[in-house]
Each structure stands twice: as structure tokens, then as C-alpha cells.
Amino acid sequence: MKILVAVKRVIDYNVQIRVKEDGTGIVTDNVKMSNNPPDDNAIEEAVKIKEAGKATEVIAVTVGEEKSQETIRKALAVGVDRGIHVKADGIVEPIAVAKILQKIIDKEKPDLVFMGKQAIDDDCNQTGQMLSALLNWPQATFASKIEIKDNKLEVVREIDEGLETVEVNIPAVVTCDLRLNEPRYASLPNIMKAKKKPIEQISASDLGVDTTPRVQQIKVEEPPKRKAGIKVASVAELVQKLKNEAKVI
Amino acid sequence: MSVLLIAEHNNKELRPFTLNAITASSQIDTDVHVLLIGKNCGEVAKSLSEIKLVKKVLHAEADHYENFLAENFAPLVVKVSENYSHIISSANTFGKNLMPRVAAHLNTSQVSDIIKVISPDTFLRPIYAGNAFATVKSIDEKKCVTIRPTSFEPCVTSGGSAPIEKVEAVEAFPSSKFIKREEVKSDRPELGTARIVISGGRGMQSGDNFKLISAIADKLNAAIGASRAAVDAGYISNDHQVGQTGKVVVPDLYIAVGISGAIQHLAGMKESKVIVAINKDGEAPIFSVADYGLEADLFEALPQFLEELNKLNTIQK
Numbered sequence: 214m215k216i217l218v219a220v221k222r223v224i225d226y227n228v229q230i231r232v233k234e235d236g237t238g239i240v241t242d243n244v245k246m247s248n249n250p251p252d253d254n255a256i257e258e259a260v261k262i263k264e265a266g267k268a269t270e271v272i273a274v275t276v277g278e279e280k281s282q283e284t285i286r287k288a289l290a291v292g293v294d295r296g297i298h299v300k301a302d303g304i305v306e307p308i309a310v311a312k313i314l315q316k317i318i319d320k321e322k323p324d325l326v327f328m329g330k331q332a333i334d335d336d337c338n339q340t341g342q343m344l345s346a347l348l349n350w351p352q353a354t355f356a357s358k359i360e361i362k363d364n365k366l367e368v369v370r371e372i373d374e375g376l377e378t379v380e381v382n383i384p385a386v387v388t389c390d391l392r393l394n395e396p397r398y399a400s401l402p403n404i405m406k407a408k409k410k411p412i413e414q415i416s417a418s419d420l421g422v423d424t425t426p427r428v429q430q431i432k433v434e435e436p437p438k439r440k441a442g443i444k445v446a447s448v449a450e451l452v453q454k455l456k457n458e459a460k461v462i
Numbered sequence: 463m464s465v466l467l468i469a470e471h472n473n474k475e476l477r478p479f480t481l482n483a484i485t486a487s488s489q490i491d492t493d494v495h496v497l498l499i500g501k502n503c504g505e506v507a508k509s510l511s512e513i514k515l516v517k518k519v520l521h522a523e524a525d526h527y528e529n530f531l532a533e534n535f536a537p538l539v540v541k542v543s544e545n546y547s548h549i550i551s552s553a554n555t556f557g558k559n560l561m562p563r564v565a566a567h568l569n570t571s572q573v574s575d576i577i578k579v580i581s582p583d584t585f586l587r588p589i590y591a592g593n594a595f596a597t598v599k600s601i602d603e604k605k606c607v608t609i610r611p612t613s614f615e616p617c618v619t620s621g622g623s624a625p626i627e628k629v630e631a632v633e634a635f636p637s638s639k640f641i642k643r644e645e646v647k648s649d650r651p652e653l654g655t656a657r658i659v660i661s662g663g664r665g666m667q668s669g670d671n672f673k674l675i676s677a678i679a680d681k682l683n684a685a686i687g688a689s690r691a692a693v694d695a696g697y698i699s700n701d702h703q704v705g706q707t708g709k710v711v712v713p714d715l716y717i718a719v720g721i722s723g724a725i726q727h728l729a730g731m732k733e734s735k736v737i738v739a740i741n742k743d744g745e746a747p748i749f750s751v752a753d754y755g756l757e758a759d760l761f762e763a764l765p766q767f768l769e770e771l772n773k774l775n776t777i778q779k
Contacts, residue, residue, distance in 0.1 A: 229725065230590045239594060307562065308571045333706070335589055337574045338553075342532065342562035351533055351638040354559050357700075367641065372555040373654070373709070374645040375701050379531070382637035391690075391707055392700060427571035431584065431597040439732065442753035444744075448766040451738065451756050452774070459736045459753065461658070461715040462682060462777055 214268045214383075216259040217323035218293065219314055220252040220275050222284045223334040236432045239334075248284050251329025253396040254389040258359060259327050260292035261394065267361055268325075270294050274317055276310050278302050282412060289407035290399035296412040297321075301424050305417070307339035309424040314340075315347045316420040323384070325366070330355050330388040341388035351381035354388045463547035464493035464517075468539060469510060470556045473503045473528065476510065478655050479552040481616035486609040487550045488515045488617070489579040495520060497542055497629070499535055501528035507626050514621035524631035529643070530556065533635035536563040542629060543568065543604065548582070553608035554654075565606035572606040573598060577613035591706040591729035612654070612712040612733070646701045653685040653702065658715045661687030661704055661731070662697070665720020665741065665760055669697040674764040675719060681771045687711065687731075689721045705730035720760045723748030740764075 224230055224239070225247040231240040248256075259271045273288035275281045276299045285296035299313050318326065331338040345352035353359075353368035357376070360367040370377045371390050399407070417424050445451045455462045465487045470477040480496075487494045495518040496510050507521045520542060526534050539560070543549050549564055551557030553575040565572040577595075578586035584599045585607065600607075653659065660682070662675045672686070679686050687704040688697065704711055706729040716734035721727060723739070723746055731737070732751045739752035742759050749755040756763060771777065 224590070226726075230593050232594050239590065306571045308566060308569070311566060331707075333591065336591065336706075337572070338558045339562035339565070339572050339574060342559065343566035343572075345533075346536060346563040346566035351635070352559075352563065354532075355555060370555075371700060372643075373701070374643065375699075376644045378641040378643075380639040380641055385637075392694070427600065427602050428573055429599045429601060431599055433589070433594050433596050436588070436592060436595050439737075439751050439753075441750075442737070442755060444749070444755045444757060448756065448758070448763050449770055451754055452767065452770040454754055455715065455736070455738070456774060459715070461736050462771070462774070 214325065215270045215272070215321065215323040216262060216268050216325045216327060217272050217274060217318065217321060218255050218259045218288065219326065219328035219340070220256065220273055220284045220288055221249040221332050222246050222275065222277055222281045223249045223332055226250055226333055232433055232435050236434055238430070238433050246280070246283070248287055249329050249332045251331065251389050251391055254391060254393045255327035255329055256288050256291060256293060257394045257396040258389060262361065263292065272297060272321060272323065274299065274314065276301055276305055276313050276417065285412050286407055287399065289410040290404045291397055295410055298412055298414045299417055299420065300414060301417040304426050304430070305424045306426050306428060307337050307343055309422060310340050311343035311347055312422045313417055313420055314344050316422065318348065325383060326386045328388055330390055341386050345386035348386070351385045353379055353381050353385060355390045356387050357390045357392045359387060359393070463491070463545065464495050465491045465548045465550060466543060466546040467494060467496045468549070468551040468557070468560065469496050469498045469506065470552055470554070471498065471500060471503060471506045473500045474505060476506055478616065478652070479554055479611035481619065482611035482614040483550055483552045483609050484513060484515050484617045485614040486576070486579060490548055490550070490582050493517050495546070497539065498522070499527045499538060501525055509619070511624040511626050512622050513617060513619055515617050516622055516624045518624050519626045520629045521626050522629040522631050526634035527631065529640035531635065531638055531640055532560040532563045533638045535560050536567060537632045538629070539564045540567045541632060546604070548605045548607060550607050550609060552611045554611065557608045561606055561608050568604050568606065570602045570604050570606050571600065572608070573600050574608050575610050576607055577610050591725060592732070593725065593729070610710060612710055646699060650679060651683065651685045653687055653704070653711060654709055656685030656713055658682045658684035659687045659704070659711050659713045660684045660717040660719065661689065661721060662692055662719050663689035663721030664691040664695060666692060666697055672698055677768055678764065678771065681768060682777065689724070689727045718748050718752070719764065721748055722746045723751065
């Protein structure tokens with residue numbers, strides 16, 4: 214069995230982002246970048262399945278500018294076998310990423326495709342579902358548990374009401390939630406070894422996918438700030454304020 | 463052209479956020495049609511037809527629609543979407559799961575999680591966990607949009623008499639099967655719609671200590687929330703999680719107890735009308751968004767809080 218994992222390079226989740234003064238976007242120069250957190254869960258799950266002897270190869274794919282290769286290197290350092298970097302500049306929307314991944318999948322013919330449920334930059338939560346639609350494969354989104362049973366997957370999904378279990382035939386697309394597993398850290402020897410693993414580079418235009426955005430970003434601004442509140446000295450004062458000033462209890 | 467809203471329900475009744483989505487839809491175009499897909503959900507169709515803002519109800523029934531699988535729903539939505547300019551759903555796990563599958567079939571770039579309709583093709587949406595707002599314009603002919611329910615008021619549920627039109631089901635998707643759903647049952651109000659939410663964080667130190675929170679929740683008729691740290695530590699189940707990867711809540715009163723205020727948590731609650739923070743660390747970031755901050759040990763403050771509430775003659779429910 215072959216598993217393809219899609220990963221995205223995003224601003225590190227611990228960074229307090231800044232909006233550009235001209236309103237054209239977010240400041241990314243000299244800002245720490247990382248793998249999109251739930252994509253790390255997707256990598257971890259794929260590597261675990263391989264370690265359990267149920268998969269023969271794990272491939273990591275990313276779409277983005279030159280530096281996006283870093284995300285592939287990180288994946289290679291925790292047990293992914295090889296990487297594919299699809300070069301594309303600027304904002305690449307989920308629908309374009311899904312089309313790119315579809316082309317890669319046509320060629321690589323994986324049995325499973327894993328990725329994070331959502332990227333923490335644009336917060337779209339679309340790519341996995343779009344990809345499975347384009348492939349006409351089943352989708353198991355927001356996975357917090359994945360079990361392989363013969364030619365099927367049993368997936369526990371996190372939904373608003375609680376948990377839902379679905380069974381999907383392989384091939385399938387799975388989007389991963391943060392509670393799926395605990396991603397490992399790369400060891401130094403493995404980081405060194407990863408440098409020798411192959412990364413294939415192609416461009417989105419070579420694949421014949423038009424990445425021109427169809428949702429235009431008109432303006433990016435800071436959200437309205439909350440006015441500073443007050444500190445109260447005691448619980449009694451707090452309850453009085455809530456009752457008589459805020460009038461919420 | 464008209465707007466098509468996908469109803470979220472449990473075959474017996476509408477799920478409440480459908481009402482917020484109807485409001486959002488009506489701000490795009492007043493000709494709002496609602497597509498109801500399910501099994502034995504005639505009662506739901508009836509209640510939809512009674513909503514004033516709804517101009518037509520499209521009702522599809524089949525056994526394979528019982529459990530709302532996106533693989534079964536998407537082809538039907540695509541078929542029905544032909545005569546509509548916009549396809550809308552809530553940006554909760556139902557809509558998040560379904561809408562991109564529809565958008566891909568329609569070759570449309572979806573606009574997710576909007577908080578404001580600026581014009582029929584231009585919307586405001588939060589990015590980076592709500593740390594920035596983007597104004598975006600869709601240039602696709604057919605627009606697929608999910609709306610953040612808490613950013614729109616629920617619509618009035620009466621005053622209408624929309625016609626109910628039957629829609630033929632399409633074939634079941636053969637490769638996906640629903641197994642089970644484990645819903646968390648509670649007598650308390652639902653977290654997403656509660657007027658008051660009281661949440662605990664890592665500072666609670668154990669799941670058992672959440673009884674201090676539930677005692678106050680009982681008194682205030684509040685829903686119980688939690689930070690991701692508390693969920694990950696196993697103090698409480700994940701359906702209580704408030705934040706970027708959990709639920710976004712906008713109650714009248716949000717009480718954060720033992721929660722430091724990580725960016726991810728703030729994204730899920732900072733639009734609340736009144737925010738209270740109880741934390742022993744006076745430097746905790748939660749205080750920067752709190753209207754009323756109490757720097758105190760929660761294990762002393764919570765029992766006192768309950769005591770003070772008991773002294774009040776009346777409490778709003």
C-alpha cells in the first residue's frame with residue numbers, strides 16, 4: 214500500500230501575525246514558518262502505518278514557492294520516503310491545490326491520501342473534500358482515529374455533536390484532526406539522512422493546472438480591538454458588576 | 463438568481479444554526495430556497511415552510527440520506543444547484559464536510575466561513591484564526607459559501623407558508639458507509655448557542671475539578687466549555703472545546719476559568735459580549751480581552767462565586 218501525504222508551509226502557529234500596513238496581506242518576511250500543524254498529524258499517521266508493516270511507501274507532496282521544500286525535508290526527516298514539490302507562486306486556492314494533487318495521484322496511484330483538516334493560514338478547510346470529489350473517492354474528514362481493515366478504513370470523525378464512525382473503501386482521502394496522534398520530532402541523524410532522500414520538482418503549469426485565484430483578496434485588515442476591561446478585587450465585586458453593570462446575570 | 467441553502471437537521475427537527483444560515487442567505491438574495499435532504503424528515507420540511515424568509519422548500523428523501531454522508535449529498539446538491547447563483551451552508555462540521563465536495567463538482571472556488579455579506583459577490587471572512595479579517599470577492603459564476611453561524615442572528619421561525627416541492631433522490635455512493643454516531647447528551651444548553659458559557663482550562667488540574675464549573679453552570683443555566691489544553695489533558699471531552707479547532711461561541715457572557723488565553727482559544731470566544739477571566743497569573747493574555755478580570759486562585763474563587771450567586775434574589779435564565 215502506498216500513502217500520499219499533502220503538506221503546506223504556513224506561518225508558525227506560535228507567531229502573532231501582523232497585517233501589512235497597505236492592507237494587501239499578512240507580513241511573511243522574516244517570520245518563522247512551519248508545517249501546518251494537522252499536516253504533521255497526517256505525516257505521523259502515514260509513517261506509523263508504514264512502521265506497522267501495512268504500507269510500503271509514504272510520499273509527501275507540497276504546493277508552493279521554492280522554500281516550501283522545507284516542509285518536505287521535515288517530512289523526510291520523520292520517516293517519509295520521498296517528496297514531490299509542485300512549484301507555484303502566490304496564493305494557490307484549495308480548488309487549484311486539489312487539481313494539482315489529482316494530477317499527482319493519477320501518476321503515483323496511491324491507495325490513501327492524508328492531509329490536515331485545515332490550514333491555519335487561510336482557514337479554508339476545503340482541499341481534502343475537493344480532492345476526493347475530483348477523484349470520486351470516499352472522504353473521511355476530521356479523523357481522530359484510523360483503523361485499516363482489509364481493503365477498508367474505519368475512521369472516527371470529530372463532529373459538532375460528538376463522534377461519528379464511518380467505513381470507507383480504499384482508495385480514500387482522509388483529513389486529520391489534531392487529536393489523531395502525537396507527531397514525533399526528527400532526530401539529528403534522521404535529519405542528516407533526509408538530506409539524501411529524493412525530492413522531485415515540477416511546476417503547476419507543467420501539470421496543466423491554472424492557479425489563478427478566483428476568490429480575489431480585496432483587503433486584509435486587523436479585527437476590531439476589544440476595549441480594555443477592568444480588574445475586580447473580589448468575587449463579590451465581580452458578581453455585582455455582572456448583575457448591575459453588565460446586566461448579564 | 464435565487465440562493466440555495468442546505469438545511470442541517472437530524473431528520474426530526476432543524477438544527478438551530480440553519481436559522482442563522484437562512485438570515486445570511488437572505489442578505490445575499492431575498493429569494494431563499496432551502497434544500498432538505500434526509501429520511502422521514504417531513505416534519506422538518508413543514509417547519510422550514512413556516513419560516514417567513516424561506517420562499518420554497520425542496521425536499522429529497524431516501525434511505526441513504528439518513529446519516530448525512532457528504533458523498534451521498536453532494537451529487538444531489540449539484541443537480542439541484544443548476545438554477546441557483548449561490549449555494550450556502552453553515553460552516554460547522556456538517557457544512558465544512560459537504561460544501562467543498564459540492565464546490566469541486568461545480569469547479570468553483572469556495573468562500574469559507576464568512577462573517578458578513580458585503581454584496582452578493584463580496585464577503586468578510588476571518589483568516590489566521592480570526593487574527594485578521596479579509597474582504598474577498600468571488601468571480602466564479604456559481605458561488606459556494608459557508609457562513610459562520612454565530613455572526614448572523616437566527617431568523618424568525620414563523621410567518622411563512624412556502625411551498626414544499628419533492629426532489630428525486632440520486633443514487634447512493636457505493637464506497638462509504640455510516641457506522642455510528644455518539645452524541646454527547648446533556649440537559650444543559652448547547653455550547654454553540656448558549657447565552658452563558660463557563661469554560662475551564664489547564665488550571666482546573668483534573669477532570670474531577672470540573673464539578674466546580676458544573677455547579678456554577680447549573681446555577682446560571684450555562685453551557686460548559688474548555689480550552690484545548692484541558693481537552694488534551696483528558697479533563698473533559700472534545701465536544702466542549704472552544705477555539706480555532708473547536709467551537710466558536712458568541713454568548714452574552716463568557717467566563718474563562720484557569721485559561722491562559724492562547725491565540726487558538728481567543729479565536730473561539732473573543733467576540734463574546736461580556737468576558738470574565740479568573741486566573742491566578744495576572745499576566746495571562748486572557749486578561750487582555752476580559753471586560754472583568756479577577757486575579758485569584760480558582761479553587762477559592764469558584765466556591766465563592768457560587769455562594770455569591772446563591773445570595774442573588776433573581777438570576778436571568
